Amino acid sequence: MGLSYDWNREIATCNPKYYRWEQLIFLQMLKKGLVYRKETTVNWCVDCKTVLAREQVIDGACWRCDQPVQPRTMHGWFFKITDYAEELLQGLDTLTGWPEKVVTMQRNWIGKSQGMSCDFPVENSNEKITIFTTRPDTIFGVTFMSLAVEHPLIDALIRGKEQENEVRSFIEETLIEKQRATVDQEPEKHGSFTGAYCINPFTGERVPIYVANFVLMEYGTGAVMAVPAHDERDFEFARKYNLPIRPVVQPEGVTLKADIMQEASLEPGVLIDSGDFTGMDSEKAKKAIIEFAEQKKFGGPHITYRLRDWGISRQRYWGAPIPIIYCDKCGIQPVPEDQLPVILPGADDPDGPHAPLHQQEDFIATTCPTCGGPARRETDTMDTFVESSWYFARYTSPRNEQAPLDTEAASYWLPVDQYIGGVEHAILHLLYSRFFTRVLRDLGYLNIDEPFSNLLTQGMVIKDGSKMSKSKGNVVDPSELIDKYGADTTRLFSLFAAPPERDLEWNAQGVDGSSRFLNKVYRLIIANESCFSVDASADIAALDTVNGGLYRKTHQTIGRVTDSIENNFHFNTAISAVMELVNQINTVTTKDSKTSISPFVLKFSLETCLLLLFPMVPHFCEEMWEYTGHATVLDKTTWPDFDPQAAREEKITVVIQVNGKVRSRIEAGADIDNLQMEELAMTDERTLQFLKGKKPKKIIVVKGKLVNIVV
RNA sequence: GCCCGGAUGGCGGAACUGGUAGACGCAAGGGACUUAAAAUCCCUCGGCACUUGCGGCUGUGCGAGUUCGAUUCUCGCUCCGGGCACCA
Incomplete structure (x- = not known):
């Protein structure tokens, strides 16, 4: 295809x-507290036999193999991307060269929520339950408390109570249900009373504590103050278990009554039944209530992010091994830096052992770097998204043997001026890379915050109803087209089909047109070969209509092509602009051959075609450039200059409308003023027919464009 | 359910900040050249109708609105695509 790498x-x-450098970065992150190991419920892909990060699960299925994922509890390594949540969010505002769509997706993914954290003391205990809420204004409407089944306090709450067995079996059932759950359906809400109560610090009321299947341990604190009157989920739960519903925010013009409410009211309004805060506007009340909690030291303002830490453990037989050693005596030990890299077994041997690392005893057995005793290697490998999170920086010093990056080289090249990729990476790769850039900055390797200044998300190519991708295998091999038409026609055709950001249903119909076009350019050059040997110049101002017109068209084309490419990579319109120019050259050299074509203008226009087409059609243009007797190659020739003066039309078409409908078109000089335009319109015969002698009420003149006569 | 996009001829797609809708190309039909074919060139090509005329009406998913004028702006829908999804 003639791609230049x-x-x-x-x-x-x-x-x-x-x-090896990635492993070093891992160790440095570990030292900085940006890596940790924990046991959680993870997404397990049955087919790949590995864990996946949350953003790698697409519609409940593995992003790689499309197989459904299942929850599973296991240990894994995590990158603390949440430490950078706020910065990653703020940084989005600086990404002016990114599509708004991608910025929005990342903003939603990070999911910042501002609200209040608040402690509810447990009755007859020293424990307290901390909740997070975005609706502190509804705190007087709390009628129960819901805990996630994984909440650490449950055990203490139920021990010895008559509800203990019931709650335990409920938790067990819920955990099993969670394992089975498919992502597309929310299970019905269930809960179980713990027998324990906590105290609403604002009212002093006893609040029954429930365990509920819909509360997420991973978000907030795993405990939710339930306000059924103002939260859909709490409402549903309350109705099911006959718990009280107490409205405390009255929206304007509505009177909420607990017993007749059909659904939770989410609207803002005025507080009722809310102690000292009664009568306050809900927005104001939010602030006042948070302040009150802060003063009384049982709560305060709090921000929660939806973003979770990035689980990077994979159980594949590929990927960079995580450089960790487990010693029975010394515990978890980082591999000393001078022992890097930890080599992935069998990687350089295609027929070698391709079992997951935990099945490879030779790999696992090692010695503890601290005590020298027998120890075991970590068998998880790193998510391959780790690798793609910094490769662009490594390009700036690809052979560096001393360090992952050469800061000086990286400062010179980065950030990447123009990055191109599919929208499918809007969150995955593009968020990871933004995170890694900051980590590398904080480790002292980089001095930038954002990796990619400008981002173009190209559309997907659709084939047979689904997106064309290497992993799906439904790719169209361009070599078929290349064999038949050549690489340049194939390039031209693909670029002409649609603007790059748009999805495209692949269809080779139309490739003939691109082939025909290049042939036409070729024929024009051959037929007018002689003009290239003439070293003529011409007085532009003295050119006749035909030559002057072609000269002007050529400059207009330079302007349009330059603009299309620089502005937004719209090669399709760039190509059609050149096609127009070629059409005009064709007309001028065949039809108007009676008038003498200036060799200078002809040469200029044909050369410009080659220059403008060069990025799209390099081989052909370079060949023609040489053929037409140029000493230097096109590759070293500068882009043509756009002269707006030369592109200026001498004549314009004045459109005349009557009551907004086009009735006539009149040629006029480009420098015509508004008054002259109006005069032109009012004396135009066709226009007068439509006016039928009526007096114009109003005449609108758009300079150099149109006259609209309202009668 | 929520948040983003998008909808223009038979098809891919143009139309700068509201100002000539359909550029450019494909497909199709007709014609020229040719013994024939390929290649090339010319013409037609959104719809409607009583088309005498270089003409008229209508037309950018649907319905309203703002405006002298709307593919473009506002509101309400329909359909399609993408993202999120019990996030408290």
């Missing part, structure tokens, strides 16, 4: 020369 900078992320 600098192979001197080639890197392979599966090569130990690359991932």
Whole structure:
């Protein structure tokens, strides 16, 4: 296809020369407290036999193999991306070169919520339950408390109570249900009373504590103050278990009554039955209530993010091994930096052992770096998204043997001016890379905050109803088209089909047109070969209509093509602009051959075609450039200059409307003023017919464009 | 359910900040050249109708509105695509 890559900078992320640095970065992050290990419920892909990060689960299925994922409890390593949540959010505002769509998706993914945290003391106990809420204004409407089944306090709450067995079996059932749950359906809400109560610090009221299947341990605190009157989920739960519903925010013009409410009221309004806060506007009340909690030291303002830490453990037989050693005596030990890289077994041997690492005893057995005793290696490998999170930075010093990055080189090249990728990475790769850039900055390797200044998200190519992708295998091999038409026609055709950001249903119909077009350019050059040997100049001002018109059209085309490419990579319109120019050259050299075509203008226009088409059609243009006797190659020739003066039309078409409908078009000089335009319109015969002698009420003149006569 | 996009001829797609809708190309039909074919060139190509005329009406998913004028702006729908989804 004639793509130009600098192979001197080639890197392979599966090569130990690359991932040794990744392992080093891991260790440095570990030292900085940005890596930790924990046991959680993870997304397990049955087919890939590995854990997946949350953003790698698409519609409940693995992003890679499309198989459904299941929850599973296991240990894994995590990157503390949440430490950077606020910065990643703030940074979005600086990404002016990114599509708004991607910025919005990331903003939603980070999911910042501002609200209040508040402690509810447990009755007859020293424990307290901390909740997070975005609706502190509804705190007087709390009628029960819901805990996630995984909440650590449950055990203490139920021990010895008559409800103990019931709650325990409820938790067990819920956990099993969660394992089975498919993502597309929310299970019905269930709960179980713990027998325990906590105290609403604002009212002093006893609040019954429930365990509920819909409360997420991973978000907020795993405990929710339930306000059924003002929260849909609490409402549903309250109705099911006959718990009281107490409205405390009255929206304007509505009177909420607990017994007749059909659904929770989410509207803002005025507080009722809310102690000292009664009568306050709900927005104001939010602030006042948070302040009150802060003063009394049982709560305060709090921010929660939806973003979770990035689970990077994978159980695949590929990826960079996580450089950790487990010693029975010394515990978890980082692999000393001078022992890096930890090499992935069998990676360089395609027929080698391709079992997951935990099945490879040779790999696992090692010695403890601290005590020298027998120890075991970590068998998880890193998510391959880790590798793609910093490769662009490694390109700036690809052979560096001393460090992952050469800060000086990285400062010179980064951030990446223009990044191109599919929208499917809007969150995954593009968020990880933004995170990693900051981590590398804080580790002292980079001095930028954002990796990519400008982002173009290209559309997907659809084939047979689903997106064309390597992993799906429904790709169209361009070599078929290349064999038949050549690489340039194939390039031209693909670029002409649609603007790059749009999805495109693949269809090779139309490729003939691109082929025909290049042939036409070729024929024009051959037929007018002689003009290239003439070293003529011309007095532009003295050109006749035909030559002057072509000269002008050529400059207009330079302007349009430059604009289309620079502005938004709309090669399709760039190409059609050149097509127009070529059509005009064709007309002028065949039809108008009676008038003498200036060799200078002809040469200029044909050369411009080659220059403008060069990015799209490099081989052909370079060949023609040489053929037409140029000493230097096109590749080293500068882009043509756009001269707006030369592109200016001498004549314009004045559109005349009567009551907004186009009735006539009149040619006029480009410098015509508004008064002249009006005069032109009012004396135009066709226009007068439509006026039928009526007096114009109003005449609107748009300079150089149109006259609208209202009668 | 919520948040983003999008909808223009038979098709892919143009139309700058409201100002000539359909650029450019494909497909289709007709014609020229040719013994024939390919290639090339010319013409037609949104719809409607009593088309005498270089003409008229209508038309950018649907319905309203703002405006002298709306593919473009506002409101309300329909359909399609994408993202999120018990996030308290």
